Amino acid sequence: MKILQKTLLALATGTLLSVSAQAAINYTGQTYAGVKVGQYSPDDAKDDALSYGVYGGYKFTPNFGVEAEYLTTSDADAFDDSSEKSEYSADTYGVYATYDYTFPNTALYAKGRLGVAKNKIDVDYTDKFDSSENESFGYSDTGVAGGLGLGYNITPMASVEAMYNFYPTIDFDGGDDVDSNGITLGAHYKF
Structure with missing residues:
Protein backbone atom coordinates (compact mmCIF):
# COMPACT_ATOMS: atom_id res chain seq x y z
CA MET A 1 0.00 0.00 0.00
CA LYS A 2 1.13 3.46 -0.71
CA ILE A 3 1.64 5.95 2.10
CA LEU A 4 -1.36 8.05 0.98
CA GLN A 5 -3.67 5.01 1.08
CA LYS A 6 -2.41 4.02 4.54
CA THR A 7 -2.91 7.56 5.79
CA LEU A 8 -6.49 7.73 4.43
CA LEU A 9 -7.31 4.31 5.92
CA ALA A 10 -5.93 5.33 9.31
CA LEU A 11 -7.81 8.64 9.18
CA ALA A 12 -11.10 6.94 8.23
CA THR A 13 -10.71 4.34 11.00
CA GLY A 14 -9.89 7.00 13.59
CA THR A 15 -12.86 9.12 12.54
CA LEU A 16 -15.24 6.15 12.74
CA LEU A 17 -14.01 5.18 16.22
CA SER A 18 -14.21 8.80 17.39
CA VAL A 19 -17.81 9.19 16.17
CA SER A 20 -18.79 5.92 17.87
CA ALA A 21 -17.23 7.03 21.15
CA GLN A 22 -18.93 10.43 21.01
CA ALA A 23 -22.32 8.81 20.30
CA ALA A 24 -21.89 6.62 23.38
CA ILE A 25 -20.98 9.65 25.51
CA ASN A 26 -23.83 11.78 24.21
CA TYR A 27 -26.73 9.40 24.59
CA THR A 28 -26.85 5.95 26.13
CA GLY A 29 -26.00 4.82 29.62
CA GLN A 30 -25.30 8.36 30.70
CA THR A 31 -25.95 10.05 34.03
CA TYR A 32 -26.30 13.79 34.50
CA ALA A 33 -26.78 16.24 37.36
CA GLY A 34 -27.53 19.94 37.43
CA VAL A 35 -29.10 22.98 39.01
CA LYS A 36 -32.07 25.08 37.96
CA VAL A 37 -33.73 28.37 38.76
CA GLY A 38 -37.12 29.70 37.73
CA GLN A 39 -40.56 30.88 38.70
CA TYR A 40 -43.27 29.01 40.64
CA SER A 41 -46.83 30.21 39.97
CA PRO A 42 -49.83 28.99 41.98
CA ASP A 43 -53.34 30.05 40.90
CA ASP A 44 -54.74 33.23 42.45
CA ALA A 45 -51.50 34.23 44.22
CA LYS A 46 -50.55 37.89 44.11
CA ASP A 47 -46.89 37.19 43.29
CA ASP A 48 -44.92 34.36 41.72
CA ALA A 49 -42.13 32.86 43.82
CA LEU A 50 -38.50 32.40 42.82
CA SER A 51 -37.81 28.67 42.54
CA TYR A 52 -34.43 26.92 42.66
CA GLY A 53 -33.24 23.37 43.05
CA VAL A 54 -31.33 20.37 41.76
CA TYR A 55 -32.07 17.61 39.29
CA GLY A 56 -30.39 14.54 37.88
CA GLY A 57 -31.11 11.64 35.61
CA TYR A 58 -30.03 8.70 33.54
CA LYS A 59 -30.49 8.12 29.79
CA PHE A 60 -31.14 4.49 28.81
CA THR A 61 -31.29 5.21 25.06
CA PRO A 62 -30.75 8.29 22.90
CA ASN A 63 -34.40 9.22 23.50
CA PHE A 64 -35.61 7.68 26.79
CA GLY A 65 -34.50 8.18 30.38
CA VAL A 66 -35.51 8.93 33.96
CA GLU A 67 -35.09 12.10 35.99
CA ALA A 68 -35.50 13.16 39.62
CA GLU A 69 -35.93 16.74 40.79
CA TYR A 70 -36.19 18.79 43.98
CA LEU A 71 -37.29 22.44 43.88
CA THR A 72 -37.96 24.90 46.67
CA THR A 73 -39.06 28.54 46.54
CA SER A 74 -38.54 31.86 48.23
CA ASP A 75 -41.40 33.44 50.21
CA ALA A 76 -43.90 35.33 48.07
CA ASP A 77 -47.14 37.22 48.72
CA ALA A 78 -50.35 35.25 48.22
CA PHE A 79 -52.37 38.38 49.03
CA ASP A 80 -51.84 41.65 50.85
CA ASP A 81 -54.45 44.26 51.73
CA SER A 82 -54.91 46.90 54.43
CA SER A 83 -55.88 44.45 57.20
CA GLU A 84 -54.27 41.09 56.42
CA LYS A 85 -51.43 39.47 54.56
CA SER A 86 -50.57 35.95 53.49
CA GLU A 87 -47.21 34.61 52.26
CA TYR A 88 -46.45 31.20 50.79
CA SER A 89 -43.48 29.03 49.94
CA ALA A 90 -43.41 25.68 48.16
CA ASP A 91 -41.41 22.48 47.78
CA THR A 92 -41.74 19.91 44.99
CA TYR A 93 -40.15 16.48 44.70
CA GLY A 94 -40.62 14.47 41.51
CA VAL A 95 -39.59 11.39 39.55
CA TYR A 96 -40.20 11.47 35.80
CA ALA A 97 -39.81 9.42 32.63
CA THR A 98 -38.19 11.59 29.95
CA TYR A 99 -38.22 11.67 26.17
CA ASP A 100 -35.68 13.72 24.18
CA TYR A 101 -35.79 14.49 20.48
CA THR A 102 -32.58 15.90 19.01
CA PHE A 103 -33.12 18.04 15.94
CA PRO A 104 -31.00 16.75 13.02
CA ASN A 105 -27.63 18.41 12.46
CA THR A 106 -27.99 20.73 15.48
CA ALA A 107 -27.18 20.75 19.17
CA LEU A 108 -30.82 21.68 19.93
CA TYR A 109 -33.27 19.18 21.43
CA ALA A 110 -36.86 19.07 22.65
CA LYS A 111 -37.63 17.37 25.96
CA GLY A 112 -40.82 16.07 27.50
CA ARG A 113 -41.27 14.48 30.89
CA LEU A 114 -44.14 12.86 32.75
CA GLY A 115 -44.17 11.34 36.20
CA VAL A 116 -45.23 11.62 39.82
CA ALA A 117 -44.45 14.52 42.15
CA LYS A 118 -45.29 15.81 45.61
CA ASN A 119 -46.28 19.47 45.68
CA LYS A 120 -46.29 21.15 49.13
CA ILE A 121 -47.30 24.75 49.88
CA VAL A 144 -49.20 13.53 38.00
CA ALA A 145 -46.64 16.15 37.01
CA GLY A 146 -44.57 16.88 33.95
CA GLY A 147 -43.13 19.41 31.58
CA LEU A 148 -42.08 20.41 28.08
CA GLY A 149 -38.98 22.28 27.06
CA LEU A 150 -36.05 22.96 24.80
CA GLY A 151 -32.40 22.25 25.48
CA TYR A 152 -29.06 22.98 23.92
CA ASN A 153 -25.89 20.87 24.13
CA ILE A 154 -23.13 23.44 24.73
CA THR A 155 -20.53 20.67 24.62
CA PRO A 156 -20.89 16.87 24.56
CA MET A 157 -20.74 17.00 28.37
CA ALA A 158 -22.80 20.12 29.26
CA SER A 159 -26.32 21.29 28.40
CA VAL A 160 -28.81 24.00 29.27
CA GLU A 161 -32.61 23.56 29.30
CA ALA A 162 -35.63 25.85 29.50
CA MET A 163 -38.85 24.10 30.60
CA TYR A 164 -42.50 24.74 31.34
CA ASN A 165 -43.57 22.53 34.28
CA PHE A 166 -46.92 21.61 35.78
CA TYR A 167 -47.28 20.24 39.32
CA PRO A 168 -50.02 18.28 41.14
CA THR A 169 -53.17 20.14 42.16
CA ILE A 170 -53.44 20.75 45.92
CA ASP A 171 -56.82 20.49 47.64
CA PHE A 172 -57.03 23.11 50.42
CA ASP A 173 -59.39 22.60 53.40
CA GLY A 174 -62.00 25.02 52.11
CA GLY A 175 -62.57 22.88 49.04
CA ASP A 176 -60.48 25.17 46.88
CA ASP A 177 -58.14 23.46 44.45
CA VAL A 178 -54.87 25.23 43.75
CA ASP A 179 -53.11 24.47 40.47
CA SER A 180 -49.50 25.51 40.11
CA ASN A 181 -47.00 25.60 37.29
CA GLY A 182 -43.65 27.14 36.61
CA ILE A 183 -40.85 27.82 34.22
CA THR A 184 -37.24 26.87 34.88
CA LEU A 185 -33.82 27.36 33.34
CA GLY A 186 -31.40 24.57 34.17
CA ALA A 187 -27.82 23.63 33.42
CA HIS A 188 -26.44 20.12 33.83
CA TYR A 189 -23.22 18.20 33.44
CA LYS A 190 -23.09 14.70 31.93
CA PHE A 191 -20.85 12.03 33.47
Whole structure:
Protein backbone atom coordinates (compact mmCIF):
# COMPACT_ATOMS: atom_id res chain seq x y z
CA MET A 1 0.00 0.00 0.00
CA LYS A 2 1.13 3.46 -0.71
CA ILE A 3 1.64 5.95 2.10
CA LEU A 4 -1.36 8.05 0.98
CA GLN A 5 -3.67 5.01 1.08
CA LYS A 6 -2.41 4.02 4.54
CA THR A 7 -2.91 7.56 5.79
CA LEU A 8 -6.49 7.73 4.43
CA LEU A 9 -7.31 4.31 5.92
CA ALA A 10 -5.93 5.33 9.31
CA LEU A 11 -7.81 8.64 9.18
CA ALA A 12 -11.10 6.94 8.23
CA THR A 13 -10.71 4.34 11.00
CA GLY A 14 -9.89 7.00 13.59
CA THR A 15 -12.86 9.12 12.54
CA LEU A 16 -15.24 6.15 12.74
CA LEU A 17 -14.01 5.18 16.22
CA SER A 18 -14.21 8.80 17.39
CA VAL A 19 -17.81 9.19 16.17
CA SER A 20 -18.79 5.92 17.87
CA ALA A 21 -17.23 7.03 21.15
CA GLN A 22 -18.93 10.43 21.01
CA ALA A 23 -22.32 8.81 20.30
CA ALA A 24 -21.89 6.62 23.38
CA ILE A 25 -20.98 9.65 25.51
CA ASN A 26 -23.83 11.78 24.21
CA TYR A 27 -26.73 9.40 24.59
CA THR A 28 -26.85 5.95 26.13
CA GLY A 29 -26.00 4.82 29.62
CA GLN A 30 -25.30 8.36 30.70
CA THR A 31 -25.95 10.05 34.03
CA TYR A 32 -26.30 13.79 34.50
CA ALA A 33 -26.78 16.24 37.36
CA GLY A 34 -27.53 19.94 37.43
CA VAL A 35 -29.10 22.98 39.01
CA LYS A 36 -32.07 25.08 37.96
CA VAL A 37 -33.73 28.37 38.76
CA GLY A 38 -37.12 29.70 37.73
CA GLN A 39 -40.56 30.88 38.70
CA TYR A 40 -43.27 29.01 40.64
CA SER A 41 -46.83 30.21 39.97
CA PRO A 42 -49.83 28.99 41.98
CA ASP A 43 -53.34 30.05 40.90
CA ASP A 44 -54.74 33.23 42.45
CA ALA A 45 -51.50 34.23 44.22
CA LYS A 46 -50.55 37.89 44.11
CA ASP A 47 -46.89 37.19 43.29
CA ASP A 48 -44.92 34.36 41.72
CA ALA A 49 -42.13 32.86 43.82
CA LEU A 50 -38.50 32.40 42.82
CA SER A 51 -37.81 28.67 42.54
CA TYR A 52 -34.43 26.92 42.66
CA GLY A 53 -33.24 23.37 43.05
CA VAL A 54 -31.33 20.37 41.76
CA TYR A 55 -32.07 17.61 39.29
CA GLY A 56 -30.39 14.54 37.88
CA GLY A 57 -31.11 11.64 35.61
CA TYR A 58 -30.03 8.70 33.54
CA LYS A 59 -30.49 8.12 29.79
CA PHE A 60 -31.14 4.49 28.81
CA THR A 61 -31.29 5.21 25.06
CA PRO A 62 -30.75 8.29 22.90
CA ASN A 63 -34.40 9.22 23.50
CA PHE A 64 -35.61 7.68 26.79
CA GLY A 65 -34.50 8.18 30.38
CA VAL A 66 -35.51 8.93 33.96
CA GLU A 67 -35.09 12.10 35.99
CA ALA A 68 -35.50 13.16 39.62
CA GLU A 69 -35.93 16.74 40.79
CA TYR A 70 -36.19 18.79 43.98
CA LEU A 71 -37.29 22.44 43.88
CA THR A 72 -37.96 24.90 46.67
CA THR A 73 -39.06 28.54 46.54
CA SER A 74 -38.54 31.86 48.23
CA ASP A 75 -41.40 33.44 50.21
CA ALA A 76 -43.90 35.33 48.07
CA ASP A 77 -47.14 37.22 48.72
CA ALA A 78 -50.35 35.25 48.22
CA PHE A 79 -52.37 38.38 49.03
CA ASP A 80 -51.84 41.65 50.85
CA ASP A 81 -54.45 44.26 51.73
CA SER A 82 -54.91 46.90 54.43
CA SER A 83 -55.88 44.45 57.20
CA GLU A 84 -54.27 41.09 56.42
CA LYS A 85 -51.43 39.47 54.56
CA SER A 86 -50.57 35.95 53.49
CA GLU A 87 -47.21 34.61 52.26
CA TYR A 88 -46.45 31.20 50.79
CA SER A 89 -43.48 29.03 49.94
CA ALA A 90 -43.41 25.68 48.16
CA ASP A 91 -41.41 22.48 47.78
CA THR A 92 -41.74 19.91 44.99
CA TYR A 93 -40.15 16.48 44.70
CA GLY A 94 -40.62 14.47 41.51
CA VAL A 95 -39.59 11.39 39.55
CA TYR A 96 -40.20 11.47 35.80
CA ALA A 97 -39.81 9.42 32.63
CA THR A 98 -38.19 11.59 29.95
CA TYR A 99 -38.22 11.67 26.17
CA ASP A 100 -35.68 13.72 24.18
CA TYR A 101 -35.79 14.49 20.48
CA THR A 102 -32.58 15.90 19.01
CA PHE A 103 -33.12 18.04 15.94
CA PRO A 104 -31.00 16.75 13.02
CA ASN A 105 -27.63 18.41 12.46
CA THR A 106 -27.99 20.73 15.48
CA ALA A 107 -27.18 20.75 19.17
CA LEU A 108 -30.82 21.68 19.93
CA TYR A 109 -33.27 19.18 21.43
CA ALA A 110 -36.86 19.07 22.65
CA LYS A 111 -37.63 17.37 25.96
CA GLY A 112 -40.82 16.07 27.50
CA ARG A 113 -41.27 14.48 30.89
CA LEU A 114 -44.14 12.86 32.75
CA GLY A 115 -44.17 11.34 36.20
CA VAL A 116 -45.23 11.62 39.82
CA ALA A 117 -44.45 14.52 42.15
CA LYS A 118 -45.29 15.81 45.61
CA ASN A 119 -46.28 19.47 45.68
CA LYS A 120 -46.29 21.15 49.13
CA ILE A 121 -47.30 24.75 49.88
CA ASP A 122 -46.72 26.37 53.29
CA VAL A 123 -48.74 29.50 54.13
CA ASP A 124 -48.12 32.17 56.79
CA TYR A 125 -51.19 34.30 57.55
CA THR A 126 -50.74 37.67 59.29
CA ASP A 127 -53.56 39.82 60.70
CA LYS A 128 -52.19 43.38 60.69
CA PHE A 129 -54.39 44.49 63.63
CA ASP A 130 -54.60 41.38 65.84
CA SER A 131 -51.45 39.23 66.05
CA SER A 132 -53.33 36.53 68.00
CA GLU A 133 -55.02 35.65 64.69
CA ASN A 134 -51.70 34.92 62.95
CA GLU A 135 -51.21 31.30 61.90
CA SER A 136 -49.14 29.03 59.71
CA PHE A 137 -50.37 25.96 57.86
CA GLY A 138 -49.35 23.72 55.00
CA TYR A 139 -51.01 21.56 52.39
CA SER A 140 -49.59 18.99 50.02
CA ASP A 141 -50.66 16.52 47.41
CA THR A 142 -49.02 13.87 45.27
CA GLY A 143 -50.03 13.28 41.68
CA VAL A 144 -49.20 13.53 38.00
CA ALA A 145 -46.64 16.15 37.01
CA GLY A 146 -44.57 16.88 33.95
CA GLY A 147 -43.13 19.41 31.58
CA LEU A 148 -42.08 20.41 28.08
CA GLY A 149 -38.98 22.28 27.06
CA LEU A 150 -36.05 22.96 24.80
CA GLY A 151 -32.40 22.25 25.48
CA TYR A 152 -29.06 22.98 23.92
CA ASN A 153 -25.89 20.87 24.13
CA ILE A 154 -23.13 23.44 24.73
CA THR A 155 -20.53 20.67 24.62
CA PRO A 156 -20.89 16.87 24.56
CA MET A 157 -20.74 17.00 28.37
CA ALA A 158 -22.80 20.12 29.26
CA SER A 159 -26.32 21.29 28.40
CA VAL A 160 -28.81 24.00 29.27
CA GLU A 161 -32.61 23.56 29.30
CA ALA A 162 -35.63 25.85 29.50
CA MET A 163 -38.85 24.10 30.60
CA TYR A 164 -42.50 24.74 31.34
CA ASN A 165 -43.57 22.53 34.28
CA PHE A 166 -46.92 21.61 35.78
CA TYR A 167 -47.28 20.24 39.32
CA PRO A 168 -50.02 18.28 41.14
CA THR A 169 -53.17 20.14 42.16
CA ILE A 170 -53.44 20.75 45.92
CA ASP A 171 -56.82 20.49 47.64
CA PHE A 172 -57.03 23.11 50.42
CA ASP A 173 -59.39 22.60 53.40
CA GLY A 174 -62.00 25.02 52.11
CA GLY A 175 -62.57 22.88 49.04
CA ASP A 176 -60.48 25.17 46.88
CA ASP A 177 -58.14 23.46 44.45
CA VAL A 178 -54.87 25.23 43.75
CA ASP A 179 -53.11 24.47 40.47
CA SER A 180 -49.50 25.51 40.11
CA ASN A 181 -47.00 25.60 37.29
CA GLY A 182 -43.65 27.14 36.61
CA ILE A 183 -40.85 27.82 34.22
CA THR A 184 -37.24 26.87 34.88
CA LEU A 185 -33.82 27.36 33.34
CA GLY A 186 -31.40 24.57 34.17
CA ALA A 187 -27.82 23.63 33.42
CA HIS A 188 -26.44 20.12 33.83
CA TYR A 189 -23.22 18.20 33.44
CA LYS A 190 -23.09 14.70 31.93
CA PHE A 191 -20.85 12.03 33.47
